[in-house]
Amino acid sequence: MTASNAAPKSAAISAKKLFVPALTPFRPDLSVDGPRFLAHCRWLLDHGADGLAVFGTTSEANSLGIDEKLDLLARLIEAGIPPARVMPGTGTCAIPDTVRLTQAAASAGCAGVLMLPPFYYKGITDDGLFASFDAVIQRVGDARLRIYLYHFPQLSQVPISAAVIGRLIKAHPHTVVGLKDSSGSWENTRDLLERFPGFGVFPGSEGRLLEALRLGAPGCITATGNVNAAGIKAVLDGWQGPDAEVLQDSAGKVRALFSGLPLIPALKATMAAARGEADWRLPRPPLLPMEAADGHRLAAALARLGATLGATQGTTMADALEPI
Amino acid sequence: MTASNAAPKSAAISAKKLFVPALTPFRPDLSVDGPRFLAHCRWLLDHGADGLAVFGTTSEANSLGIDEKLDLLARLIEAGIPPARVMPGTGTCAIPDTVRLTQAAASAGCAGVLMLPPFYYKGITDDGLFASFDAVIQRVGDARLRIYLYHFPQLSQVPISAAVIGRLIKAHPHTVVGLKDSSGSWENTRDLLERFPGFGVFPGSEGRLLEALRLGAPGCITATGNVNAAGIKAVLDGWQGPDAEVLQDSAGKVRALFSGLPLIPALKATMAAARGEADWRLPRPPLLPMEAADGHRLAAALARLGATLGATQGTTMADALEPI
Numbered sequence: 001m002t003a004s005n006a007a008p009k010s011a012a013i014s015a016k017k018l019f020v021p022a023l024t025p026f027r028p029d030l031s032v033d034g035p036r037f038l039a040h041c042r043w044l045l046d047h048g049a050d051g052l053a054v055f056g057t058t059s060e061a062n063s064l065g066i067d068e069k070l071d072l073l074a075r076l077i078e079a080g081i082p083p084a085r086v087m088p089g090t091g092t093c094a095i096p097d098t099v100r101l102t103q104a105a106a107s108a109g110c111a112g113v114l115m116l117p118p119f120y121y122k123g124i125t126d127d128g129l130f131a132s133f134d135a136v137i138q139r140v141g142d143a144r145l146r147i148y149l150y151h152f153p154q155l156s157q158v159p160i161s162a163a164v165i166g167r168l169i170k171a172h173p174h175t176v177v178g179l180k181d182s183s184g185s186w187e188n189t190r191d192l193l194e195r196f197p198g199f200g201v202f203p204g205s206e207g208r209l210l211e212a213l214r215l216g217a218p219g220c221i222t223a224t225g226n227v228n229a230a231g232i233k234a235v236l237d238g239w240q241g242p243d244a245e246v247l248q249d250s251a252g253k254v255r256a257l258f259s260g261l262p263l264i265p266a267l268k269a270t271m272a273a274a275r276g277e278a279d280w281r282l283p284r285p286p287l288l289p290m291e292a293a294d295g296h297r298l299a300a301a302l303a304r305l306g307a308t309l310g311a312t313q314g315t316t317m318a319d320a321l322e323p324i
Numbered sequence: 325m326t327a328s329n330a331a332p333k334s335a336a337i338s339a340k341k342l343f344v345p346a347l348t349p350f351r352p353d354l355s356v357d358g359p360r361f362l363a364h365c366r367w368l369l370d371h372g373a374d375g376l377a378v379f380g381t382t383s384e385a386n387s388l389g390i391d392e393k394l395d396l397l398a399r400l401i402e403a404g405i406p407p408a409r410v411m412p413g414t415g416t417c418a419i420p421d422t423v424r425l426t427q428a429a430a431s432a433g434c435a436g437v438l439m440l441p442p443f444y445y446k447g448i449t450d451d452g453l454f455a456s457f458d459a460v461i462q463r464v465g466d467a468r469l470r471i472y473l474y475h476f477p478q479l480s481q482v483p484i485s486a487a488v489i490g491r492l493i494k495a496h497p498h499t500v501v502g503l504k505d506s507s508g509s510w511e512n513t514r515d516l517l518e519r520f521p522g523f524g525v526f527p528g529s530e531g532r533l534l535e536a537l538r539l540g541a542p543g544c545i546t547a548t549g550n551v552n553a554a555g556i557k558a559v560l561d562g563w564q565g566p567d568a569e570v571l572q573d574s575a576g577k578v579r580a581l582f583s584g585l586p587l588i589p590a591l592k593a594t595m596a597a598a599r600g601e602a603d604w605r606l607p608r609p610p611l612l613p614m615e616a617a618d619g620h621r622l623a624a625a626l627a628r629l630g631a632t633l634g635a636t637q638g639t640t641m642a643d644a645l646e647p648i
Contacts, residue, residue, distance in 0.1 A: 065419075093386040094390075095609065096392055100389070117610065118386075120443065127612055128611060129609075285442070285452055286449075286452035
């Protein structure tokens with residue numbers, strides 16, 4: 001055990017954060033179910049999440065209208081969710097819409113924003129990508145703004161290169177403070193962590209979380225946090241302790257349940273089954289719901305691994321691990 | 325010459341339409357230059373365009389905020405552009421925003437709308453894509469609505485399959501009336517024209533326009549219409565006449581000037597040079613302007629081919645062809 005591994009657990013707890021890209025529940029008419037969304041956000045914060053990366057890919061943010069996002073964000077804050085625990089996704093294809101959402105987040109005092117690059121045009125140059133983020137930052141014009149770049153090349157088809165990241169950090173050192181790496185490439189995550197020390201590189205999956213934490217990652221922003229917040233938080237709390245590998249292995253087993261499945265429909269079907277709230281199953285088109293039976297199978301497998309999703313009761317992953 | 329080739333020219337003139345995806349001019353602060361946009365739209369209608377496919381890819385529609393698009397559309401109609409000659413692009417990633425734009429177009433009496441599929445999520449199923457368009461149509465709920473599907477897989481990364489097209493035509497025969505094929509695949513255009521007779525398949529380029537017209541295409545929606553409306557319209561007017569191949573060849577030569585160039589910056593730099601209006605050169609990030617010198621080179625080459633872009637004077641491509 002190294003010196004850093006022997007650091008007191010309390011320090012580690014405060015240092016490593018889990019942000020959950022909260023799923024967005026819909027009603028059968030496909031409208032956003034605001035009260036259910038709020039209840040889920042509260043539940044996550046009460047069961048392991050340090051913060052909410054609302055309006056992420058998992059939240060179907062790009063299937064929400066801009067007014068819906070502005071409205072939902074305002075309702076979250078009005079309902080008493082501390083803005084310092086909210087990191088909304090604000091990147092759209094168009095600078096004016098990105099500015100509008102980002103301004104709303106910054107002026108509400110949000111912890112930061114997660115910003116996709118504009119993603120309609122492809123084959124974008126580094127200069128063009130830098131100009132996009134730079135134009136947004138200048139137009140928002142708020143010293144409180146903290147941007148986490150959102151690198152998800154499989155969906156955006158617009159990768160954010162290390163060169164662009166470096167230029168943005170240099171131009172806006174107090175604003176461009178981190179990145180979510182959803183590339184699924186460990187090599188990319190490792191490279192960014194090593195290349196930009198102090199820059200907040202959040203892995204977009206808990207798959208190799210321990211390795212990322214050891215290289216300085218400030219935490220994790222992961223879809224499966226919706227169904228295993230406590231289990232992932234246990235890794236973040238215990239990464240320097242003697243059970244680190246066991247905790248990582250347990251979180252990995254939950255993650256593996258969803259491997260190869262369409263992730264958003266699978267998470268929603270799991271929520272529907274575990275909470276007994278059938279509407280949870282519904283995504284918005286172009287995504288389609290998973291069969292309810294598959295959700296029940298996933299919820300049962302999740303429970304067998306010790307992660308339960310009852311809104312008001314039930315053991316958490318961390319509780320289940322206590323006896324180990 | 326076949327019987328159909330012998331049809332009177334007047335019938336052909338009324339039958340085949342050029343819709344131009346009008347470029348959107350910006351000011352140096354990147355705001356939309358509304359008056360210049362309106363002037364360009366009017367110029368196009370006066371110089372060969374039958375209609376305006378505003379808010380297309382060439383218009384940088386996805387770099388415009390939803391409120392900007394609603395505002396620009398309202399200003400076009402208020403300024404007296406006949407709505408029957410306007411086919412705005414209204415497809416966004418999110419059903420509510422697509423519905424909002426589409427409702428505005430339908431209630432204004434627009435000729436139709438050009439609708440991208442939701443394009444953030446990838447690997448979308450045919451069922452999911454059908455559900456997306458179907459949900460929009462149901463929510464717009466306007467019998468006047470005419471949708472032209474917008475197939476541009478290189479940018480959207482969400483192709484619209486023949487199976488989905490067939491299902492949409494069957495479910496909404498009076499609403500889903502056509503498609504713009506920007507795939508760049510002649511095989512796809514030909515296949516759609518042969519598979520869906522009577523369905524309005526507009527090629528997204530004038531490159532093989534004559535062949536498409538002979539298979540029943542109702543016209544063309546093409547970016548280079550911004551700089552060669554008259555020349556392309558000449559093909560549409562003369563496709564059954566003795567000069568059809570010559571006209572096609574001439575239009576093809578103009579198109580070829582832009583081959584291999586970043587099309588939107590190149591068209592804008594050409595406009596800036598030909599009209600002596602430097603700001604025309606500016607796209608919005610993530611696109612970047614082309615060098616002014618390249619614009620002058622393109623404008624000169626265009627003039628040599630007989631297509632001039634003076635806002636109030638100058639010969640058009642069709643005029644230049646008269647002596648041939």
